Amino acid sequence: MTDLAGLIAPLVTLRRDIHAHPELGFAEHRTAGVLAEQLRAIGLEVHEGIGGTGVVATLRAGNGARSIGLRADMDALPIDEKTGLPYASTIPGCFHGCGHDGHMAMLLGAAQALAADHGGLDGTVHFIFQPAEEGQGGAKAMIEDGLFERFPCDRVYALHNWPSLPAGTIATRAGPIMGAADRFTILLKGKGGHAAIPHDANDVVLASASMVQQLHSIIARNIPASANAVLSITQIHGGQAFNVIPHEVSIGGTVRSFDPAVQDRIEQRLRQIAAGVAASFEVEASVEYTRYYPATINDPQAAQDALDVAATVGHALRAPEPAATSEDFSFMLQVRPGAYIWLGQGVGDNPPPLHNPHYDFNDGVMETGIRLHLELVRHWLGAAA
Known part of the structure; x- marks a missing residue:
């Protein structure tokens, strides 16, 4: 098994430097530059600017036609960090609160290990550093920029830390593992008026109350009980004065699902309910x-x-159910076979979850993550594990 003893400490230092200098989606210029420099230093073929700020490094071994892609995400979140760590974010309102700094360090470590010793491999490895995972579709941008035409991958994998799993546990599952994320806004327009004379107005506030109740019936009454789906109303905006019935109210929310047919049905019913409520309240x-x-x-x-x-490599676990959170690695899995994998990093009873201002990537699982990357490559490209 590859000796990683000399790699881990420098990678932890690099990870913490990236943590201290986070960058939001499609603005990962410093991050991409640091990665490209490191990848070139170990002799890999490096391409920058893919899908905006994406970086791909390639290792070719032997004459085999097989290829594999390994993806790490690069962007930070628009959150103020509250960890108090010595390497905490130096950028106000920007924070690696999802562990992408750790993902980059683990993938870089795998690239370093394979560049130093790729004996027995017969094929090509593409190390994909993707921008803008946090809600901006960086994976889609890379694909539209020719990612898989320029860097063909028979298989593609992505690894994400998972605080709710014990450190060192590795979990995945066949089929859905993360949810589809849909967004909706319903704008209701009526005739505003004086709050003391409601019969002269078309009350969009009352209509919105009925709308919220009926939308929440979709999952309970229109979706099979065996299907997993979530609909949440997260925004209601309307009105500015106590004595004025407003002329418009907006309702916003999110839908999470795992089956395209269920996704279609939810959208259909949402549109039907919106039309029906509008008709019944004359708005x-x-x-x-x-x-x-x-x-x-x-x-x-x-x-x-x-x-x-x-x-x-560690403790393997077949995940019993998918998570309702979403991931834009989904775009890559629509065009190439592969899998999304969770790496447990939880320690103690209540580790801070992802996207929490007190979260930090657990450097103690870095070696496990690197080894998983290495063994996925060796498995696919024909070397003995």
Whole structure:
């Protein structure tokens, strides 16, 4: 097994430097530059500016036609960090609160290890550093910029830390593992008026109250009980004065699902309810429904291979159910077979969750993550694990 003893400490230092200098989606210029410099220093072929600020490094070994892609995300979140760590973010309102700094360090470590010793490999590895995962579709941008035409991948994998799993546990599953993320806004327009004379107005506030109740019936009454889906109303905006019935109210929210047919049915019923409520209250309703991220659906064989490989590295766990959170690696899995994998990093009873201002990546799982990357490559490109 590859000796990683000399790699870990410098990678921790690099990870913490990136943590201290976070950058938001499509603005990861410093981060991309640091990665490109490191990748070139170990002799890899490096391409920058893919899909905006994306970086891809390539390792070729032997004459084999097989190829594999490994993805790490690069962007930070628009959150103020509250950890008090010595390497805490130096950028107000910007924070690596999802562990992408750790993901980059683990993938870089795998690239370093394979560049130093790729004996027995027969094929090509593409190390994909993706921008703008946090809600901006960086994976889609890379694909539209020719990612898989320029860097063909028979398989593609992504690893994400998971605080709710014990440190060192590696989990994945066949089929859906992360939810589709849809967004909607319903704008209700009526005739505003004096609050003391409601019969002279078309009350969009009352209409919005009915709308919220009926929208929450979709999951309970229009979706099979065996299907997993979530609809949440997260915004209601309207009115500015106590004595004025406003002329418009907007309602916004999110839908999470795992089956395209369920996704279709939810959107259909949402539009029907909006039209029906508008008619019953004699107001107008316009719906903006955006399918933001598709569900992250693992290829069954790729997921099984990942579990088999994980068992040689740490504690492998077949995830019993998907998470309702979303991930834009889903775009890559729509065009290439592969799998999304969770790496447990939790320590103690209540580790801070992802996107929490007190979160930090657990450097103690870095070696496990690197080894998982290495063994996925060795499995696919023919070397013995």
